Amino acid sequence: MGAIKLQILLLSFPLLLFSSISSLDFLFNGFNSTNISLYGNATIDSSFIALTNQTGFSIGRALFPSKIPTKSPNSPSLLPFSTSFIFAMAPYRDVLPGHGLVFICVPTTGIDGTAAAQNLGFLNFTLNGNPNNHVFGVEFDVFENEEFNDPDDNHVGINLNSLTSFVTEEAGFWSDGGSSAADSLNRVRLNSGENYQVWIDYSDFVMNVTMAPAGMKKPRRPLINTSLNLSGIFMDEMYMGFTSSTGQLVQGHNILAWSFSNTNFSLSESLITTGLPSFVLPKDPITKSKWFIAGVTAGGFLVVCFFATILGILIADHRRKARLRAEMEDWELEYWPHRLTYQEIESATKGFAEENVIGIGGNGKVYKGILAGGSSEVAVKRISHDNDGMREFLAEISSIGRLKHRNLVSLKGWCKKEKGNFLLVYDFMENGSLDKWVFDCDERNMLSCEDRIRVLKNVATGVLYLHEGWESKVLHRDIKASNVLLDKDMNGRLGDFGLARVHGHGQVASTTRVVGTMGYIAPELIRTGRASTQSDIFGFGVLILEVMCGRRPIEEGKPPLVDWVRRLAVEGEITAALDDRLRKKGGWNEEEVERVLHLGLVCAHVDPTTRPTMRQIVKVFEGKIEMDESESESMNAYLLQRLKSEGMMCDSGVGFGKKLHPTFEDFLQSYSTSLSWSNSSITGR
Numbered sequence: 072m073g074a075i076k077l078q079i080l081l082l083s084f085p086l087l088l089f090s091s092i093s094s095l096d097f098l099f100n101g102f103n104s105t106n107i108s109l110y111g112n113a114t115i116d117s118s119f120i121a122l123t124n125q126t127g128f129s130i131g132r133a134l135f136p137s138k139i140p141t142k143s144p145n146s147p148s149l150l151p152f153s154t155s156f157i158f159a160m161a162p163y164r165d166v167l168p169g170h171g172l173v174f175i176c177v178p179t180t181g182i183d184g185t186a187a188a189q190n191l192g193f194l195n196f197t198l199n200g201n202p203n204n205h206v207f208g209v210e211f212d213v214f215e216n217e218e219f220n221d222p223d224d225n226h227v228g229i230n231l232n233s234l235t236s237f238v239t240e241e242a243g244f245w246s247d248g249g250s251s252a253a254d255s256l257n258r259v260r261l262n263s264g265e266n267y268q269v270w271i272d273y274s275d276f277v278m279n280v281t282m283a284p285a286g287m288k289k290p291r292r293p294l295i296n297t298s299l300n301l302s303g304i305f306m307d308e309m310y311m312g313f314t315s316s317t318g319q320l321v322q323g324h325n326i327l328a329w330s331f332s333n334t335n336f337s338l339s340e341s342l343i344t345t346g347l348p349s350f351v352l353p354k355d356p357i358t359k360s361k362w363f364i365a366g367v368t369a370g371g372f373l374v375v376c377f378f379a380t381i382l383g384i385l386i387a388d389h390r391r392k393a394r395l396r397a398e399m400e401d402w403e404l405e406y407w408p409h410r411l412t413y414q415e416i417e418s419a420t421k422g423f424a425e426e427n428v429i430g431i432g433g434n435g436k437v438y439k440g441i442l443a444g445g446s447s448e449v450a451v452k453r454i455s456h457d458n459d460g461m462r463e464f465l466a467e468i469s470s471i472g473r474l475k476h477r478n479l480v481s482l483k484g485w486c487k488k489e490k491g492n493f494l495l496v497y498d499f500m501e502n503g504s505l506d507k508w509v510f511d512c513d514e515r516n517m518l519s520c521e522d523r524i525r526v527l528k529n530v531a532t533g534v535l536y537l538h539e540g541w542e543s544k545v546l547h548r549d550i551k552a553s554n555v556l557l558d559k560d561m562n563g564r565l566g567d568f569g570l571a572r573v574h575g576h577g578q579v580a581s582t583t584r585v586v587g588t589m590g591y592i593a594p595e596l597i598r599t600g601r602a603s604t605q606s607d608i609f610g611f612g613v614l615i616l617e618v619m620c621g622r623r624p625i626e627e628g629k630p631p632l633v634d635w636v637r638r639l640a641v642e643g644e645i646t647a648a649l650d651d652r653l654r655k656k657g658g659w660n661e662e663e664v665e666r667v668l669h670l671g672l673v674c675a676h677v678d679p680t681t682r683p684t685m686r687q688i689v690k691v692f693e694g695k696i697e698m699d700e701s702e703s704e705s706m707n708a709y710l711l712q713r714l715k716s717e718g719m720m721c722d723s724g725v726g727f728g729k730k731l732h733p734t735f736e737d738f739l740q741s742y743s744t745s746l747s748w749s750n751s752s753i754t755g756r
């Protein structure tokens with residue numbers, strides 16, 4: 072009996088397999104609104120799909136009108152498929168371009184559960200990473216989002232239920248080197264406006280993604296070749312198509328042609344690749360446009376912002392600007408971090424119970440709480456603001472709420488308690504604030520030298536994101552050890568943006584009163600009352616010194632920390648400034664400590680114009696890993712050079728310009744050849 076059954080099974084197996092493969096082919100060399108389904112802001116423009124146009128904060132999605140089988144009905148095996156399409160991302164003149172498009176396989180139609188801007192109309196923040204999404208995507212992303220671990224601002228990635236790609240590659244195609252020469256990767260700029268053809272082939276649990284300029288033969292070597300088991304992601308049938316979004320950054324996202332087949336992996340050869348419209352911006356003879364494009368290509372976001380600002384001024388289109396601003400505020404309202412009710416916060420903190428107090432902040436107690444559902448631990452902080460400051464503060468919160476970075480403490484929500492009184496709800500940081508690990512601790516549980524440098528690097532990365540990574544510049548204004556928090560993995564995260572205000576890039580921030588903490592406030596800030604990125608750098612310089620030296624910036628009966636370290640540097644004894652407890656313990660890298668201390672001094676330079684930028688500072692920290700020995704020597708030399716110029720300047724204070732220690736000079740001399748290692752090597756990316 073058993074044997075017969077088995078035989079039947081064996082016999083029917085290939086039959087089953089054969090009969091159950093339902094296959095589908097389709098080929099679009101043009102679209103109309105009846106043969107493709109459009110959602111959100113997608114439209115048909117002549118005969119191609121315009122997922123987005125020049126409208127900001129829009130989502131456009133286009134799906135094949137019916138579900139496409141991905142598994143054989145009677146067995147769990149996945150159907151192979153090969154799909155190919157031609158897309159163009161069209162930049163607009165004088166507009167910062169973003170954000171990208173995604174080929175998607177999704178279980179449902181519509182755009183529910185998605186969000187615009189960096190979410191690409193793919194998944195919103197709530198659903199991002201949820202294993203029940205059953206969402207697959209191949210993204211063509213032109214903005215670098217730290218929160219999704221994007222490697223750069225021009226990459227192709229495979230996304231499984233998440234915007235954090237499972238695998239990514241820089242956009243480009245491999246040209247076949249022939250028999251003799253090696254293969255080489257030709258990089259392409261995804262949003263140059265050019266038409267690109269993409270091939271996505273999947274069979275036997277291997278996925279290949281290949282791309283090339285439209286009209287070119289399919290490169291033999293794929294850009295992405297990865298083993299991939301989609302059985303858990305795919306339902307038996309899926310909707311397939313494209314999604315895309317714009318935010319404050321705007322570009323057109325167009326699909327010009329599309330083929331799909333389960334059986335014929337050559338069907339893509341029938342896509343028409345010639346005579347397609349072109350979306351490349353015509354060359355502008357004026358240099359500004361060249362610079363604009365150069366900036367975009369280099370990913371020099373700052374450069375772009377700078378010119379965008381200049382252009383904005385030149386154009387002086389106030390009406391348009393006002394309209395844009397109005398649109399943005401609407402958007403901000405939507406995207407504010409979740410507004411919580413007072414009751415929610417009250418019950419999270421057990422009615423603001425004394426036992427839940429984890430600290431005392433400037434405005435009162437800080438409570439630990441657990442939000443309903445028990446999932447997330449939070450810290451609740453009270454903040455008060457006078458009526459005038461309130462509006463400003465609300466705008467600020469809305470902006471900060473959107474800031475997401477692994478080195479920033481993110482705001483989970485807020486609640487207005489009564490006039491001028493707010494409760495802010497932050498992610499709870501398991502390991503408390505940095506000053507506890509540097510000052511209020513004994514030798515056994517204090518942070519090691521290595522950990523201190525790592526945390527400083529974390530903070531530098533966080534500040535860089537505030538200064539340059541967001542669409543508008545955010546100043547922190549109160550960088551100090553007690554505002555640096557340590558998460559459960561002991562990573563440094565900068566918190567407490569209570570004093571930060573948002574500025575457009577390139578504008579000079581101004582305020583009527585000086586905010587900050589004594590000892591960390593830059594001298595020019597006291598003079599002018601004007602905060603800037605440079606005054607943040609000053610605060611960061613003091614942070615470096617206090618963390619490395621284990622000494623608060625101002626301590627009774629001792630010279631100010633910065634002056635003291637500077638004097639030691641002049642005497643060629645800078646490492647004597649290192650925290651005594653660390654010095655005794657040993658096990659630290661002298662050269663590295665020297666470099667970090669020098670960096671702290673250069674950041675805390677009296678002249679704001681000679682302070683390095685946050686980007687340069689991050690490079691110095693990264694140098695630890697990337698630089699070889701000679702480079703790190705020249706880095707030290709560079710920092711010393713900066714210091715020397717400081718010495719010349721402030722002869723009224725410490726006055727060490729005149730009495731430079733001979734060994735200090737010698738030191739400089741010996742590195743003078745490498746001093747040409749200058750700004751240019753540590754700016755840009």
Ligand SMILES: *[C@@H]1O[C@H](CO)[C@@H](O)[C@H](O)[C@H]1NC(C)=O
Pocket residue numbers: 097098099100101102103106118
């Ligand atoms: C869809 O419509 C366009 C425009 O009418 C046409 O060119 C194209 O062949 C159609 N494609 C399919 C697959 O029906």
Ligand SMILES: *[C@@H]1O[C@H](CO)[C@@H](O)[C@H](O)[C@H]1NC(C)=O
Pocket residue numbers: 103104105106
């Ligand atoms: C779209 O294309 C299909 C197939 O090419 C055609 O049958 C249909 O009439 C077209 N619809 C419109 C609105 O042009």
Ligand SMILES: *[C@@H]1O[C@H](CO)[C@@H](O)[C@H](O)[C@H]1NC(C)=O
Pocket residue numbers: 111112113114124125126
């Ligand atoms: C962009 O598309 C929307 C439809 O989603 C349309 O209302 C708007 O007019 C279009 N804008 C431009 C400049 O074409």
Ligand SMILES: *[C@@H]1O[C@H](CO)[C@@H](O)[C@H](O)[C@H]1NC(C)=O
Pocket residue numbers: 183184185195196197198
């Ligand atoms: C994300 O989408 C889901 C489903 O539509 C929704 O419940 C959730 O509130 C959305 N989250 C955000 C932040 O919009």
Ligand SMILES: *[C@@H]1O[C@H](CO)[C@@H](O)[C@H](O)[C@H]1NC(C)=O
Pocket residue numbers: 272273274275277278279291292293296
């Ligand atoms: C992926 O590419 C490799 C290398 O060209 C090729 O050998 C393999 O057959 C491809 N697999 C699929 C599923 O296309």
Ligand SMILES: *[C@@H]1O[C@H](CO)[C@@H](O)[C@H](O)[C@H]1NC(C)=O
Pocket residue numbers: 277296297298
């Ligand atoms: C493609 O990926 C698969 C799975 O990782 C691997 O077995 C195969 O050798 C790769 N092919 C090429 C050409 O790299």
Ligand SMILES: *[C@@H]1O[C@H](CO)[C@@H](O)[C@H](O)[C@H]1NC(C)=O
Pocket residue numbers: 276300301302303
């Ligand atoms: C793919 O994943 C499914 C479960 O999601 C598993 O049952 C199957 O064995 C996997 N196949 C391969 C080849 O790894």
Ligand SMILES: *[C@@H]1O[C@H](CO)[C@@H](O)[C@H](O)[C@H]1NC(C)=O
Pocket residue numbers: 335336337338339340341
């Ligand atoms: C596969 O598609 C190509 C291009 O359209 C076509 O020339 C070829 O005949 C097709 N093969 C089969 C088996 O249908």
Ligand SMILES: CC(=O)N[C@H]1CO[C@H](CO)[C@@H](O)[C@@H]1O
Pocket residue numbers: 110111112126128129130
């Ligand atoms: C669904 C969607 O995103 N619709 C938007 C399309 O764009 C207009 C502005 O042009 C918005 O008002 C819609 O909400």
